[in-house]
Amino acid sequence: MASLDYAYRRLVNTLGPERVARSEFERMVYSHDFASLPKIALLQWRLYPDFVALPQTTEEVAALVKLSDESLLQITPRGGGTGWCGGSVPNRGGVLVDMRKMNNVLALDPDTRTVTVEAGATWKEVEDFVESKGFALPTIPLNAAGSTVGGSINSGSTGFGGLRGGSVRDAIASLEVILPNGSLLKTASQADAGGQLANLTPLFFGAEGTLGIVTKAILRVVPKPEISKPLTYAFPNLAAAARCLKGIVDAALTPYHAALMDRDHFVFDRALEADSPDPTDLALVAVQGSKxxxxDQEKAMDGLAAKEQGTKLPPAVGDRLWRDRYNNYSARRLSRGLMVSYNLVPLRRLPEAVEKAMEIRDKLKLNGSVQAHIVDTTTAALDPYVLMDDTKPSGGTALGFVKRMGDAAFKMEGHPMGLGLFLVFNLRKMHGNATSAYSAVKGVFDPRKKINGGKTFEVWTKYPWPGLRAIPPPGMAIGLEVAAILRRVKPTRDRFVRAYEHTKEG
Ligand SMILES: Cc1cc2nc3c(=O)[nH]c(=O)nc-3n(C[C@H](O)[C@H](O)[C@H](O)COP(=O)(O)OP(=O)(O)OC[C@H]3O[C@@H](n4cnc5c(N)ncnc54)[C@H](O)[C@@H]3O)c2cc1C
Structure with missing residues (x-):
C-alpha cells in the first residue's frame, strides 16, 4: 500500500487541494450518518476516513476509483449521509467520496417527460426545479431535503407518492454509474421508449453503494397536479389511525400520501415549538388532483376517518405538518441522539404492527414515536424512532430497539430496510437463497471489494489479523440482542428524558 502522504498528493493532483480534506475535524464529521452510533463502535471499525474527496464530474469520480487500485485504500460513496445503518460511513478508513458537489439538475425534457440530474442533488433540489417547469416527481423519499438522488436509489428508498406514482425504482429511466474498474455504465438505452429492452437499473437500486458510484440519473416526471390538500384526523388511539390507513386502500382511494404519527411525536415537537399541534394520535393524508x-377525495376520507372515530382537525394543522414534511426528526435536538428503525410490513397487518412497535419501545423503556406510511397497495412502512444518549456506552443499548423491531417485522411477514454497517445479519432473512447470487454479483463487479467492501454482505472489522478481520453477521445480531437485554435491565436516562417523563406525569 502506498503511504498516506503519497495517496494524498495523488488525490490533490486529481481534484485540487480545496476538494480533498484530511483534517481531524473534517474526518470526524464523516464518521457517522444519521444513525447514532455509540463511541464503543470505534473499537470495531475505523469510522474516520483517511481523506474526504469531493468530485465535481463523472470523470473525476472515475479517476478516484482508479486511484484506489494504486493506494489500495477503500472507497465509501456518500450522498447526504442521512441513512440509518452506517452505509455511508467507512469501516476501514480510506477515501470517502462525498457526491454533494455533483448536485446539478441538468435538463428537463417535456417530450420524454424526464429530468436528468447529477447524483449528488437532493430530491428537494430536483423537486423545486421540476415544479418550476410545471411538472412533479411521481414519488419522492420522505427525507427529500437531505437525501440525494444517488443515495436514496442505493438505499432502495420509499416515500411520498408511492400509492399513486409507483416506487422510486419505477421512477428511474436510467442511471450512469462508474463501476469499480473505473469504466462508465449506462444502465438502460435511451432509445428504449417502450421500456422493452433489457435494463440493468434495478441491479443498482438498493445496492447500498456496493456495485459502483452513481453519477447521473434520468428520472420520470408527471404533470403537476392542480391542487394538493393535506388533511389531518385525530384518533382515539394509533391502531384506529392504522385501520383508517388500511381502509384507504380497501376503498380504492389513491391519495398522494397517507401517514400516521403517535402523540409522543407532538409532545417532542411542542417542547421545541410552542405552536406545535396538540399531542394526539393522528393521520395525515394528502390528496391531489383537480378541484x-x-x-371528492376529501369527502371520502372524512367518511373513512369517521368510521374509526376520527375527528377532522383544522386546516392549519395539516398545512403545518405538510410544510414540515421533509423535516420529521426535530426531536433529535432534544436528546443526544436518535435512532430510526425502518421496516416494511404488509398493510393488512399495520394495526398490529403499530401496537407491536409501541410495546417494544415501552418494554425497552425508551422514549420515542411510532410512525408509519402507506408505501403501495399492499405494503406499509413502519418507521418508529427512539431517543438515545450515544455519548455513553450504555446509551448505545438503545440500538437493541432496531434489532427487536426488525425481528418483529420478519414475524409479521415483512422485513427491516437497510443493511449498511451493522444490520448485515438481516441479509439472508431478507433474500433467502438469492443471497449467494447477490454476493456473486458483487464479486463480478468488484472482485477486490474496494467500494463499500465489508458491508451489506459481510462485516469487516478494522483489524488486519486473520480471525479478527471479519465477524460472522450473526455476531452483530447477538451484540444488538445483548444491547436490548441490557437496556431492559438498566435503562439509561439522560437529562431530556427525565424532563420529558416529568411532563408526562404532570
Ligand atoms: C428525516 C429522514 C427521513 C427518511 N425517510 C426515508 C424514507 O422515507 N424512505 C427511506 O427509504 N429512507 C428514508 N430515510 C433514510 C435515508 O435518508 C434514505 O435512505 C436516503 O435516501 C439516503 O440518501 P443519502 O443521500 O443521505 O444517502 P447516504 O446516507 O449518504 O448513503 C446511503 C447509501 O448509499 C450509498 N451511496 C450514496 N450516494 C451514492 C452514489 N452516488 N452512488 C453509489 N452509492 C451511493 C452509500 O454508500 C450508502 O450505502 C430517511 C432518513 C432521514 C434522516
Missing part, C-alpha cells in the same frame, strides 16, 4: 377530484 372537484380533491373535493
Amino acid at each position: 372537484d377530484d380533491v373535493a
Whole structure:
C-alpha cells in the first residue's frame, strides 16, 4: 500500500487541494450518518476516513476509483449521509467520496417527460426545479431535503407518492454509474421508449453503494397536479389511525400520501415549538388532483376517518405538518441522539404492527414515536424512532430497539430496510437463497471489494489479523440482542428524558 502522504498528493493532483480534506475535524464529521452510533463502535471499525474527496464530474469520480487500485485504500460513496445503518460511513478508513458537489439538475425534457440530474442533488433540489417547469416527481423519499438522488436509489428508498406514482425504482429511466474498474455504465438505452429492452437499473437500486458510484440519473416526471390538500384526523388511539390507513386502500382511494404519527411525536415537537399541534394520535393524508377530484377525495376520507372515530382537525394543522414534511426528526435536538428503525410490513397487518412497535419501545423503556406510511397497495412502512444518549456506552443499548423491531417485522411477514454497517445479519432473512447470487454479483463487479467492501454482505472489522478481520453477521445480531437485554435491565436516562417523563406525569 502506498503511504498516506503519497495517496494524498495523488488525490490533490486529481481534484485540487480545496476538494480533498484530511483534517481531524473534517474526518470526524464523516464518521457517522444519521444513525447514532455509540463511541464503543470505534473499537470495531475505523469510522474516520483517511481523506474526504469531493468530485465535481463523472470523470473525476472515475479517476478516484482508479486511484484506489494504486493506494489500495477503500472507497465509501456518500450522498447526504442521512441513512440509518452506517452505509455511508467507512469501516476501514480510506477515501470517502462525498457526491454533494455533483448536485446539478441538468435538463428537463417535456417530450420524454424526464429530468436528468447529477447524483449528488437532493430530491428537494430536483423537486423545486421540476415544479418550476410545471411538472412533479411521481414519488419522492420522505427525507427529500437531505437525501440525494444517488443515495436514496442505493438505499432502495420509499416515500411520498408511492400509492399513486409507483416506487422510486419505477421512477428511474436510467442511471450512469462508474463501476469499480473505473469504466462508465449506462444502465438502460435511451432509445428504449417502450421500456422493452433489457435494463440493468434495478441491479443498482438498493445496492447500498456496493456495485459502483452513481453519477447521473434520468428520472420520470408527471404533470403537476392542480391542487394538493393535506388533511389531518385525530384518533382515539394509533391502531384506529392504522385501520383508517388500511381502509384507504380497501376503498380504492389513491391519495398522494397517507401517514400516521403517535402523540409522543407532538409532545417532542411542542417542547421545541410552542405552536406545535396538540399531542394526539393522528393521520395525515394528502390528496391531489383537480378541484372537484380533491373535493371528492376529501369527502371520502372524512367518511373513512369517521368510521374509526376520527375527528377532522383544522386546516392549519395539516398545512403545518405538510410544510414540515421533509423535516420529521426535530426531536433529535432534544436528546443526544436518535435512532430510526425502518421496516416494511404488509398493510393488512399495520394495526398490529403499530401496537407491536409501541410495546417494544415501552418494554425497552425508551422514549420515542411510532410512525408509519402507506408505501403501495399492499405494503406499509413502519418507521418508529427512539431517543438515545450515544455519548455513553450504555446509551448505545438503545440500538437493541432496531434489532427487536426488525425481528418483529420478519414475524409479521415483512422485513427491516437497510443493511449498511451493522444490520448485515438481516441479509439472508431478507433474500433467502438469492443471497449467494447477490454476493456473486458483487464479486463480478468488484472482485477486490474496494467500494463499500465489508458491508451489506459481510462485516469487516478494522483489524488486519486473520480471525479478527471479519465477524460472522450473526455476531452483530447477538451484540444488538445483548444491547436490548441490557437496556431492559438498566435503562439509561439522560437529562431530556427525565424532563420529558416529568411532563408526562404532570
Ligand atoms: C428525516 C429522514 C427521513 C427518511 N425517510 C426515508 C424514507 O422515507 N424512505 C427511506 O427509504 N429512507 C428514508 N430515510 C433514510 C435515508 O435518508 C434514505 O435512505 C436516503 O435516501 C439516503 O440518501 P443519502 O443521500 O443521505 O444517502 P447516504 O446516507 O449518504 O448513503 C446511503 C447509501 O448509499 C450509498 N451511496 C450514496 N450516494 C451514492 C452514489 N452516488 N452512488 C453509489 N452509492 C451511493 C452509500 O454508500 C450508502 O450505502 C430517511 C432518513 C432521514 C434522516
